[in-house]
Amino acid sequence: MDRQNVLAENPVEQGRGFMPAVSVNPSRVLFTAGLTGRTPDGAVAAGGMAAQTSRACERLQAILTHAGASFSDVIKQLVYVTDFDAYNTSGRAARAAFFGAARPASTGLVVRQLADPALLIEVELVADLGGSPQGKPLLEKYNAENHPGDFYQGVIVNGGRLLYIAGQVANNPDGSVAGVGDWRRQAEKVYENIGHVLRAAGATPAQAVKETTWVLSIESWRQHGPAVRRAFYQGDFPASTLVEIQGLARPEFLVEIEVIAAVA
């Protein structure tokens, strides 16, 4: 491992629990799905923000452990909360109990809703695993626990070239919006666009590593999106996060999906 922390010694930065930036040699990189405070039976952990944060971190720890990593190997975290006051009063401390002195690069967002209205926090990570990718498959997709969702909890990229795709929306090549007011058509168009980009980069949907789906309504997405998504991935899903937000670049857009993929 040859992680380098950027501007780590700056006194202003030192007072924060995260690093301005972290660079690594991307020989082996782990991307996790967004993890929440769900218990093994699928219910949301009782006890509010502190309990949900602890549970989410416990699950992330299991995913890291499965890959031979720990919180000190995390290079980036993205924390989504729906109740910022609760995060400040009890979530931060619960998170710190797991991360200790580890300081990844970080982004924090207050969003309208997570996959279940009872969820208060969701956390996704990128971790540097180090070691040689030699002899390993391009992608190792795995779950650290059983779950009914159409995603993997962790995806390891072994030595591939990472592909970062801009958030895809339901736009036609001429700039017009496909499926105005039509969730199903927008879902189809977004995945058509993702497919075009993957093909142009020499990748297939199975080579998607991490997906983030931003929607204006999780309820509407659930009625129309998952069937289109399943047809696209054909069972070979990436790690994923689903978030309900206030808006996208144009008022007509109902959904935006961004994908990280890997090419051998």
Place this chain on the structure above:
Amino acid sequence: MPYSTIAPAEAKPVANYKMATRMEGGRLLYISGQVAWDADGNIVGKGDIGVQARQVFQNLRRVLQATGGDLSHLLKITTYITKIEDFPAVAEVRRSIFQGELPASTLIVVKNLFHPDFLIEVEGVAVIG
């Protein structure tokens, strides 16, 4: 620069950014979401999206320059704002700062950022070396 730009004929970006970038070597750099903090950690431009956006992109550039890189090393940025009405001002600042094609890009309007005075946060992934 050790990355390729992916530009499929069948799918076009909705503005002046790259559809996708593929890393071809170098080191992978993850940059924290940058907010309108000055060097002393004070929030600048309270209530002023133009001032905040300029500070955010300066901070992003400062992080990249600390690695020996610059904005041209970015593979992708994600811009989070709290009001869609702020987007035109953000787009103007981005145009003046990037002076050409942006990296791959995502724009999201969230409820809030991690301080009530923050109007914009931008995170990036870059390739350096």
